[in-house]
Amino acid sequence: MAGAGNLRFLRLVPAALLFLLILTSPAAAKTIIADTEWSGSVLVEEDLRVAPGATLTIAAGTKVLFAEAVSTKTDPSFFSPQTEITVEGKLVAAGTPDAPVTFEPQTGYWGGIIAAPKGEVILRNAVLARAEEALLVDGGTLRAQKTVVRGSDFGLVLAPERIFEGDGLSLESCKVGVVDMAGKADSIAGVTVKDAEDAAFLSFAYTRETPETPVLPEPKGPEREFVGDYTVEGKESWRGVVTISGRVTVPPGSVLNIEPGTRVRFRKKDTDGDNLGEGELLVTGSIRAVGLKENPIVFESAERSPSPGDWDKVSVISSEDPENVFENTLFRYGVQGLHGHFSNLTVRDSTFVSNIRAVQFQESERTTVTGSTFIGNKQAVRFRDSAVTIENCFFSGNDYSVHAFRGSLDFRGNRVIGSKLGGMLAKECSLKVENNLFDLGRNSLKVKGEGAFLTLRANKLLRNTESALSLSYAEGEITGNEFDLAGLDLVGVEEGKVAFRDNVFGLAKRHSIHLSGSKGIDAAQNWWNPENPPEKSIYDGKDDPSLGLVTFEPAKEWATRPH
Incomplete structure (x- = not known):
């Protein structure tokens, strides 16, 4: 039996074998790939993924505790910056x-349970407390019976692609009870919301503006396949169809020079x-694509x-060649798509579709x-400890x-x-955000962390189901x-020195500015919709x-606002 205290991967050999884990020491599992049972007291110290084909069964009376996340969340398989369980198999x-x-955190908050594409979560007589997003159904199935969610930021979040069956699901004392991205009415069968702090139900019709898929010409040139490991020596050019069955x-x-029209295909x-x-x-050398x-x-x-x-990534590691470039390329169906680490990298006029992380x-x-x-990636761009420019792109x-x-x-x-799930989320960053359109999302922009600074100029932040801008x-x-x-506030501010000038504040279901800190805000010389x-x-x-207090006078005449 695999050790409970240092569990990394669980493998089912033979197929009928069931691993029974009574975990009273930390469960450092990252991916469960075999049928597994928990009972007693379980400590989850890092993100947990239940892989397709595996079932995690949690016995009656089990207490699942979540340690506070300390990682930078660079693994693309997980959603939240808090410790979470992502289910692609069955829970x-x-x-x-x-x-x-x-299910509850040791301290603070935990991430929640995610029913990911093809995953199934069945909860009977369960209690989930103090989660960031207690239950998120994004492409999977959730069946919740006689289950309570308490004191969480969001009780139930339903993406457009989901199957949900509720029978006695009670969302109590959450900031927001239900977020429904399919534009449904303000009720969900089998769900009750009690004492929501901000809103019981938020809903919006998720919209994807998708450009036409380009018609790709048939590749011209030879076909070759690399089986196992292969190393490029000196200068090498690829054209035609190149199939990789391992690592190059x-x-x-x-x-490595890759010529126009080349198809680089990775076997799973x-x-x-x-x-x-x-x-x-x-x-780790140089690439021209x-x-x-x-x-x-x-x-x-x-x-x-x-x-x-289906395949992992193109990695550019420890390469400071300023001519590393990807131009007019298409990445699809990768785990990470394109990955740069300790490297200079330029990406121009390229398309990323249906990757876990692009x-x-x-x-x-x-x-x-x-x-x-x-288009249609789980995460489009993610970075840490880097200086990044993103210009004239479409998400x-x-x-x-x-x-x-x-x-x-x-x-x-x-x-x-x-x-x-979110437009831009930034923590402990210096941001210059100018002349962008954020539209039809759950949130446009969230910035938090000591030392974070945002310059936000000449943007449109429109039609958000929650808030346009959040600063913490x-x-x-x-x-x-x-x-x-x-759907909630145009702007939310928690403890930060922020100044607003020459902005147009339109309509919100709750507040134009919601201040939740002791520091005041200078918001004079802005336009305010007379209806709000x-x-x-x-x-x-x-x-x-x-x-603190928000100073909004003198205000500008609404009729003089820019159009």
């Missing part, structure tokens, strides 16, 4: 009225049974019925993405469009449409933006004496 919490299954490495001093190789492909092109608009270079799955995660940068000083398109129908952690980002001239322990200069149509005047739509120290 059954089989509690009883007298012995419920409980471009070492220091070598240069899964040696650890987690259902994620491992095929990789690893570049320059296609043509009408004849792009394609990195894709070699499977007959491809799906996200692009990731780590510890990279100069990375630039321009004129590119990101549509991604779960998350941009995640940034401990770095700097220059984000300008982009369109971010229909981000199901961050500072910012907010100038010349348009905020309009939010500041004296009525601002929440601050006038409503709660423990809070």
Whole structure:
């Protein structure tokens, strides 16, 4: 039996064998790939993924505790920055009225349970407390019977693609009870919401603006396949169809040139049974992948019925060659797609479709993405400890469009449409966000963390189911933006030095500005919709004496606002 205290991967050999784990010591499991049972007391110290084909059964009376997340969440398989369980197989919490299954954090908050595509979560007599998003159904199935969610930020989040069956699901004392991205009415069968702090139900019709899929010409040139490991020596060019059944490495001093129209295809190789492909092109030397608009270079799955995660990534590691470039390329069905680490990298006029994570940068000083398109990825761009420029790009129908952690980002001239779970989420970053459109998403922009600074200028942040802008322990200069149509607040600020000038504040279901900290806000010289005047739509120290005050006078005449 695998050790309970240092459980990394669980493998089912033979198929009928059931691993029974009574975990009273930390469960450091990252991926469960075999049928597994928990009972007693279980401590989850890092994100847990239940892989396709595996079932995690949690016995009645089991207490599942979650340690606070300390990682930077660079693994693309997980959703939240908090510790979470992502189910792509099956999870059954089989509690009883007298012995419920409980999920709660050791301290603070935990992430929640996610029913991911093809995953199934069954909860009977369960209690979930103090989660960021207690139950998220994004492409999977949730059946919840006689289950209680308490004291969470969000009780139940339903993505457009979901199957949900509720029978006695009670959401109690959550900030928001239900978020429904399918534009349903303000009730869900089998669900009750009690004492919601901000809103009982939020709903919006998720929209994906999808450009036409380009018609790819048939590749011209030879077909070759690399089986196992292969190393490029010196200078090498690829054309035609190149199939990779393992890892190809471009070492220091070598240069790989990929010609226009080349198809680089990765066979699905899964040696650890987690259902994620491992095929990789690893570049520690140099790479030139320059296609043509009408004849792009394609990195894709070699499977007959491809799906996200069939292959791993193209990695550029410890390469400071300023000529590393990907231009007019198409990445689809990867785990991470394109990954840069300690490297200089330029991405131009490229398309990323149906990847788990499209692009990731780590510890990279100069990375630039321009004129590119990101459609239907779980995460479009994620980076940490890097200096990144993203310009004139189009994001549509991604779960998350941009995640940034401990770095700097220059984000300008982009369109971010229909981000199901979040537009831009940034922590401990310096951000310059100018001349962008954020529209039809759950949130446009969230910035938090000591030392974070946001320059937000000349953007449109429209039609958000929750809030357009959220600042938490961050500072910012907010100038010349348009905020309009939010299911909660146009702007939320918690403890930060922030100044607003020349912005247009439109309509929100709750507040134009919601202040939840002791520091005041300077919001003079802005335009306010007469239907949502500041004296009525601002929440601050006038409503709660423990809070600071928002100064909004003098205000500008609404008729003089820019159009």
